Amino acid sequence: MSARPHSTIAEFPQSRTSTTCAACAAYDLSLCRTLSEAPLALQYSEYTVPARRILCRQHELLDVVPVICRGWAASIVMLSDGSRQILSFLLPGDAVSTALLFDARPYFMVEAITDVHYRGFKRSDVRTVLARQPDLLDSFCRTWAQATARADQLIVDLGRRTADERIARLLLYLAERLAQRGMTQRGTMEMEFPLRQHHIADATGLTPVHVSKVLSEFRRSGLIKISERSLTILDPERFQRIGHMR
Amino acid sequence: MSARPHSTIAEFPQSRTSTTCAACAAYDLSLCRTLSEAPLALQYSEYTVPARRILCRQHELLDVVPVICRGWAASIVMLSDGSRQILSFLLPGDAVSTALLFDARPYFMVEAITDVHYRGFKRSDVRTVLARQPDLLDSFCRTWAQATARADQLIVDLGRRTADERIARLLLYLAERLAQRGMTQRGTMEMEFPLRQHHIADATGLTPVHVSKVLSEFRRSGLIKISERSLTILDPERFQRIGHMR
DNA sequence: CGGTGTCTTGAATACCATCAAGTCTTGTGG
DNA sequence: CCACAAGACTTGATGGTATTCAAGACACCG
Known part of the structure; x- marks a missing residue:
């Protein structure tokens, strides 16, 4: 894997303005x-x-x-x-x-x-x-x-679940947290989604290549729409079944 | 996997004697x-x-x-x-x-x-x-x-480490905790070890069969002695290298 | 415009799971 | 004490899931 030369630590605290x-x-x-x-x-x-x-x-x-x-x-x-x-x-x-x-x-x-x-x-x-x-x-x-x-839930996911399950569960978990914060489109399961596939890979213990394949498969079967930094869970019920297969 | 019919909940508190x-x-x-x-x-x-x-x-x-x-x-x-x-x-x-x-x-x-x-x-x-x-x-x-x-360490182990690494790290971690409690033979790396291989499997996200193979390999290469509910880490240095391969 | 990062797809490979058979031990009831 | 069953472990053969390797398309940015 490549070194990431752009990563430097944040150094300068801003003036303590009263942020909105x-x-x-x-x-x-x-x-x-x-x-x-x-x-x-x-x-x-x-x-x-x-x-x-x-x-x-x-x-x-x-x-x-x-x-x-x-x-x-x-x-x-x-x-x-x-x-x-x-x-x-x-x-x-x-x-x-x-x-x-x-x-x-x-x-x-x-x-x-x-x-x-x-x-x-x-x-x-x-x-x-x-x-x-x-x-x-x-x-x-x-x-x-x-x-x-x-x-602890993540331990179970990484120890005992397949790639499909891990990825589905991660997306559902994030959707839930975003919903709590009002960061989904009201009523729908659509949200801004800045994660790159390598983030999903690093979170699920998989490789980016395999994440790509699984997501493509999810897309093909009409479970999710994911593109342009945005995610929509099209068939929440079926998607949850994938996450709860065991 | 089999149901475990012997498992029933503990029901009867003993009299509250002053235990030793x-x-x-x-x-x-x-x-x-x-x-x-x-x-x-x-x-x-x-x-x-x-x-x-x-x-x-x-x-x-x-x-x-x-x-x-x-x-x-x-x-x-x-x-x-x-x-x-x-x-x-x-x-x-x-x-x-x-x-x-x-x-x-x-x-x-x-x-x-x-x-x-x-x-x-x-x-x-x-x-x-x-x-x-x-x-x-x-x-x-x-x-x-x-x-x-x-x-969090376990998350990393399950997400990013091989079977050898996971098992070695588990054994080293347990040895360390037992040593803290004075539950190892003084000075040596020998200890009572009641875990069955299926416990190791369930802790490392592997199958019992594969655990057996890895342990046999460890034994053959003179890293550990494990039998009769007892574990000895024969070559701690080499064993730690296996646990810290990445 | 090249450079970098992102994603996709296919082929080959590795690692671990599954299946299966057999040994050995442990515990239990006759 | 023996017979039998169940659990624990080993080993080999086979298979599947995910990795690795590789090449190409595309977007974005300085």
């Missing part, structure tokens, strides 16, 4: 609002990085907890032979990793998929706030528990 | 001690179940948080076609799942591998104690963060 949070697709779901608004009003830095840029590197110290405001990112483990495994896709409102609060040295990197806008909260600030606000801590833990459940 | 915790291999590591001893002295029930018995079922309500005292168990997701994926092995001192504190309905089952002795703490008790003791909460979260890291 109304644009954040997950404003209501997210911890971000609670942390940044009164009465807590934690300080944070804001960053904007272009697609394909690295937000933070594997094994490098990180003293902020990043929260995505706009765009898609992914947390990725890179192996020494260049192969990659995506642990999770990060959508607006997602904190990069809940576990990051307790370990300053992530074992994965975070890479922007689209242009990404994000905030970095100081770890120590977040921890003191959580320690003082039991209800906040509780909702934080619930979010963490959800992430744990998703990770 | 000195025998617990992970007494110092575990939350269990802190929870059960003064000054907290939480109430708990104690259970002993034979090998292959189910401690708790997938999707069934559970109002206690089990902590393993003796023996090996595994948390397992079962799919409708009978195939199984082991999420984690549970050793003495392990709580069944940290996430279980926030979701009473586990998406996995827990099965005893050897005879298992465990305690069940009431979820609500544990939560109130955690809420009141910041240092306890902190160490709880650190344990959770470790479990999260292990799950």
